[in-house]
Amino acid sequence: MSNNEQNPSANLLAISRKEALILEMLLASRADMFGLEMVEASGGNLKRGTIYVTLQRMKEKGFVESRPEPRAMPEIGISRRLYRATGLGERALAAQRAAQSIWVVGLSVAET
């Protein structure tokens, strides 16, 4: 029996490197961010063409939530979306960090 069959949500709760990076940025900024701001802040790790696919996937998993940008008066152009990390995303990131630290400690113990 595979892991997916035992726990269907296990695959969905896995965090990729890009997702972790996005969550870190959102939690560090303590404010809602545009996708473009995240791309510019990532220093080249995130791309403009792929970030929204990643964000949409994260939203499906429940790691982030989004809302259209508020506009004070009718403006032309398409409204962009603001993103923020959810509690689930924060916990998932903390769990991943803990797992990474355990993994690193385990490796160092095995080496010694």
Next chain:
Amino acid sequence: MATPPNSYQDISQLTIPSWTLLGMILLASFTVMCTVTLRSNAERETASAKYEALLGQNAAIVSQLRRGHPITIETEVEEAPAEKATTRLLRHAVAVVQLVFYYALALWGGFLTALVAIRTWIEIRVRVSNLGKFFRSQRLRLNDNLIHKVRLEYPRYVESSHLFYRQPITPVCFVVRHQSRRIGTLQQRQTATLSKLVLLLFCGLALTSGFLFAAKVHFTAIQLGYKAEKLRLERKGLLDQVRREQEEFELARWSSMPEGLSYEIIELPDIDGSKVKVLTESSNSAGFKTISFKTPSLWLLITFGLLGGAVAIGRFLLGRYFSRHIIVSAPGSKYLAFVDFFYHPNKVEEIFKPIIGDWQHEYFKALSEGRKNKARWISVRYHYRFALALGLTHVYSLVRTFARK
């Protein structure tokens, strides 16, 4: 939070025809100009040769009359009076039509030259004095009344909310204008237009100069023709006078012979060529008047050219007040229509709309900084990014499907 910058787009339309068509028109015009010039030159040479020949014949007649020698001159075949009258009248009508044509040409040339010069001047002025001032700190926003008005007229565009207004002043200078004058305007230039306009101005000046030169040659030929006609009539008068002198001489000689068979020298009266009476067409048997043909004066042609230029300037100034607003779509709106049709609304909202929003944000930000080439480059790159997002969406769907299995 970043405010979306000014939203407008260059649709790169020029009121002059496309360059292929314009090139064909210019080529045809140059061909016509060359043909007219060559034909006018040939006419002038023919008329000049006829004039010189008649001048020489008349001089020979006058000198032989002074010396009292017998005169032998080749007689020309004279046209019948009716045919002559018809030919003259037709020539007169053609000359009048040509005169009107050349004045109209001067008018049209002045109009076109002034029009192109105005547009070139505007382009140069914008390039020199702008330096990005028009693109900074100027916002274009549509107020509620304007949105309502546009919604009534263009509901589809308003629903997609990719609207902006652009008021074309000239093909080289656009102003995006809000109805309220307190809100700033945006001015956009077409960088490739100056070279086109300079080329067009050069072609227009060359064509106008060529046609005016051809007109000058043509009217010289016509003037030579009329001078030759005067010489022809003068020669006819001289020949009549020669005939009379010969008749008198013969009569005097034969009448004096029976008196003493002694010869008497009779001196011919001096004939001054300049005082020879020139017969005009009004005095001949056909009875039609002399054609008084007036060549177009240079000042009149210049006046007509200036008049055409004034019309062009008036049209330009009036056009600024009566020009229509144009609604065009922002970059990426066609892609949005495409994904709206083919994709789930959730994906459109979460993936594609934010990408296009960033596209427009960066594009208009670059334009507001006066960096048009950067805006173009951004647009090119976002085409690729949009395609990448489309592909990734499909790949992610496939991966998720297989992962769940």
